[in-house]
Amino acid sequence: MRVDPESLKTVLVTDCGSTTTKALLFELTKDGWRQTGRGEAPTTVEEPVADVTVGALNSFKEVQELSGRAILNDDDSFIVTDADPSRGIDLYLSTSSAGGGLQMLVAGVVRTFSTESAERAALGAGAIVMEAVSADDGREDHERIERIRHIKPDIVLITGGIDGGSATHVVEMAEILVAAAPRPRFGDTLTLPVIYAGNKDAANHVKDILSKIAQVIVVDNVRPALDRENIGPAREAIHELFLSHVMSHSPGYSKLLAWTPVAVMPTPAAVGDMVNTFAQRTGQSVLCVDIGGATTDVFSVFRDQGGKQTSNRTVSANLGMSYSVANVLVEAGVDGIKRWLPFEIKDSELRDRLRNKMIRPTSIPQTLEDLWLEQAVCREALSLSLKHHRSLAIGVESRTAERGIADVFKQGSDRYELVNMLALDTVIGSGGVLSHAPLRSQAALMMIDGFGLEGVTQLAVDSIFMLPHLGVFSSVHPAAAQEIFERDCVVYIGVAVVPVYPKSFKKGEVLADIFINDTKLGEVIAGEVNRFVSKEEALEARLKVVPRHRQVNIGGGAGKTVERVVKLGAEGVIVDGRNRPFSPDSFTISAQREVYQRLGLINESGVSEIIRGVL
C-alpha cells in the first residue's frame, strides 16, 4: 500500500457503521479526483458473525461488481495496483462507529468549567459521552455511584481543578469512580482505561486511588488556568486508547487494522476534520448535522470573540429517525411534532405510528402524510440536538489577571455561546432523512425550521454521507479529499434568507428586497415563506438583501444590507418572513399548509390525500 499523496490514484475507503458498512472508491480520473464506485453491506461486528471484516469484504465485493474494477484476489486479499492501472487499489482506509462507536464517561469538578472542557475533548475525539458527572451536579455521591455502576464505558476521562489549585475535589471524583468500579465494555480481562487530565498536583493521588480498577494515563490539564482550555493532549490520548484498547478488542478489528497503514478513525472525528477543513479553506462559519437512526451529530465552526475559528462537535445519543424516533417523541412531545404538520392527526395515531417505526426501524414512508410526519420528527430532532450543541459550544473570555479561585463558581459571566445563527454561512445536512428527501425543498425546509435559521445561509446536503470517508482520506491527501468534497459530496440546494425583526411588525409588511447579480428577484414579506428561482444559469451568483427598515436584521446588523456570493442550487432563494423565535401563529395547520404550498410541496387540495399505490 502507498501513502505518499503523489503516488495515489485509486483509494478504497470504508465507514463501518453500526448497521451498514459503506465502501467508496476514490479515483484520480482525467477529470481530477472523483468518487467512482460504492458498495454497501450489513456490518458484521455483532453475533453471530462477530467479525467486522466479513461485512467490509462484502462491501468491497459490491464495489467490484458495480464499478467493474477488480480490487480483491481470490483469497480476498487486496490487489495492489502495479503495472496494470485498471486493477487494484493503492490504499485502503477506514473509519468506524460500529458497535455503538466510542463510548465515554467524563467526570469533572465544576460542570460549566472542567466537566464541559472534558466533554468537548471527548466529543471532539469522536466519542459518545454516556454520562458526565460533576462535583456540583446536585447529585448525592450514592446517586453518582449508582449511575456510573451501570455504565460500561470504553474510556473514562477525569478532570478538575486548575494547576496549582486545590486537589481535594478531583480526588473525590476519583474516589467515586473507584466506588462505582465501572467495567469496560470490551474484554473481560481488560483493565478500564482512565485518562486523567486535571490539576497536575493531584495526579499521583488520583493514580493511587484508581490503580486497583484502572489503567491510568496522565496528560496535561484540560483547564490549566481559569481562562485557558487545553483539550489537545486529552483528545490525542483518547485517539491512542481508541486504537490500542477499543479497536483492538472489538470483533475482527485487529484484522481490519492490519489492512491499512493509516490509523482507523472514529467516524465523527473524521467528519469533524472534514468540516473543519472546509471552514478553514473558505473562512466560513459552518453548521453540519448528521441525523441517523439512533443518534444525531452536530458539528460547528464559529468565530470566537477574538475572531478565531473554533470547532465543536456534540452527539445527541438518543435523538434519531428510527431506533430513537420514539425518544424524539418523548422529548418533543406530541404537540412539538404536530405543530409542523399540514394535516390533522389524532394524538394516539401519531404516537402509535412513531412507536411502530421504532420497532420496525427499516420501514419507509409510503404516503405523503407519513413522509411529512417523519420530516416533522426530523425538525424536532434538529431543534433538540442544536439546543444541546449550543449548550456545549461555549467560548471562554480571557481575563486572567484579576481572578481568584472564587471566580470558578461564577463562570456564567465569562462564558458565551459560540453558535450565532445570524453569523452562520453554510449549513450541511446529512443522514437519510435529509440527503434522500424526495424533494430538495423538503430538506431545505427541515433545516430552516429545525435549526430556526436566521440571516443568509447557504443550504447544502451531503449526497451519500461521504464525509467520514473524505475525513480520513483528508489525513493522507487533503487536496484530493477537498476536490471530491466539492464535486461529488456536497449538493448545494439553495440559499435561505431569514430576516429578524421586531414583534411589532405586521404580517404582510415588506421586510427586505432580494437581488441576484443586481436584478431584483423578489421581496421578503413578514409572516410568509416564498421561493424565488433565479434565471441565472451559473451555479454561483451575487446575492444582495436590502432591508426596508432600520430594525430588520439580515445578518449584517440592524438595517444593514447583506451581500455575498452564493450557490443557488435547484431551489434558488428561499425567503422566510416568519420571525424568530417562531410565533404560535406559525404552528397552525393552515399556516403549515400555506408554507408547503408556497414551496410547491403540496397542491391546493392535496393535504389530506393518501395516495394508495393501487395499480
Place this chain on the structure above:
Amino acid sequence: MSNGALTPGLCVSGSVTVRKRRELPTKSGTVKVRPGERVNPETVIAEALREGELRIVKIPEILGITPEDAIEKIIVKPGDDVARGDIIAQMRGLWGLFKTEAQAPISGVIEFISQATGHIGIRAPADKISVRAYISGEVESVDDGRGAVIKADATLVQGIFGVGGERNGVISLLNVEASNKITEADIPETCAGEILIGGHSPTLAALRLAAKRGAVGFVTGSIDDTTLASYVGYDIGIALTGDEPVAMTLIITEGFGELPMNERALGLLKQAHGCAASINGATQVRAGALRPEVITKRSSTLESADLSGAGVVQGALRVGGRVRIIRVPFFGLQGEIVELPKEPKEIATGALARVALVRLAELSGETVVVPRANLEVVG
C-alpha cells in the same frame, strides 16, 4: 446490499432448537452443571462472589475539620476489619471534654485512606450472585468460571416488542377471539403463575388486574402507546427494554395500535395451553437485535403436523410468498407477492424505492404497490 434483500422477521416455530447462553458477569465463578445434564428453569447454572460495595466516609465533613487535620484523627489503617458502628476517627474538643467521633457505616475492610481528601474507603464483604437456567433443557457446553449453554427442542414464539424480564409460568389461553380487545372482564379470577395469551389492545385496568391476580406474563397482539406508558410508569424512548419495574412481563406480537395476533403465533400458543413456559420481554431493536420471546417445550401433545418444521419466519421475498405490510396505508394487512420488479419505482412520497406488488385478500384481491422495506415474510 450485496447479500440480497433480507426481510427482518420473527421466529414463530413449533419445533426449533433454542440455545441460551447463561452467564455470570464475571469469569471467576463456579459452574454448577455438567454437559449433558438436564436442567429446569430454576436450576442454578453458575454462581460467584461479587466484590462488596465501597462506602466512602468523609471524615473532614463529619468532624468539621480540614483534610490535613482529619488524617491525624483517623484511628484505623488500610487492611483493618471494622464492624458497623466501630469508631474509625475521633477528635477531642475544648479541654478534651467533648469528643466528636466518626463511625463505620458498614462492616468491612478499610480499603484506603486518602491523604488528599481525608476520606476513608470501606469495602463491604462480597455477596453471592448466581445465574439460573431460565429454560428447561440440556446443558450443551460449559464455559468454565462463567456459565453454560442450555439447549432445548422447543416451541418458540417471538414478539415484536415487550417489557419486563425473564419469568416462568404456565400458558393459559384467554377465552376471547383474536379480534377482541381485552378488558377487565376477560381476566380470569385465578391466573396466578400463568402466562395469559390472546386478544389485543388490553386496557390498563385489564393489565393491572392480571398482574394483581398473579399472572407472570401477558402475550397479546398489540397495545396502544398511552396504555403501555401508563403500565410501565413512563414513556419508553428507546427500544431497549427488559428491566422495567413491572410485576408481569408483557409481549406484543404485532405492533402498536389495534392489531390481532397473527394466526401462526396464536395457533402455536393455543396448542401449548397448560404447558410450562419461559417468557422474556427484553427487546433490543438496534444492532444484535433481541426480540421478546415465549419458549415452551416441544411436547408430544403438540399436534404439530402443519406448525412444526421450518417455521423460522425469515428470508428473502419471493413471488408467491406470504407477507405482512408493516406501514400505513396498509398496515397490518397480509397478502401474497405477485411481482418483484427489478428496477426501483417512484412511490407516492416521490421517493424511488424497490417495491413488491402484493395481492391483498382483505381488499377483495386488490393488488397494491408496497416498498419492499415495508414487508415482513409470514411464511
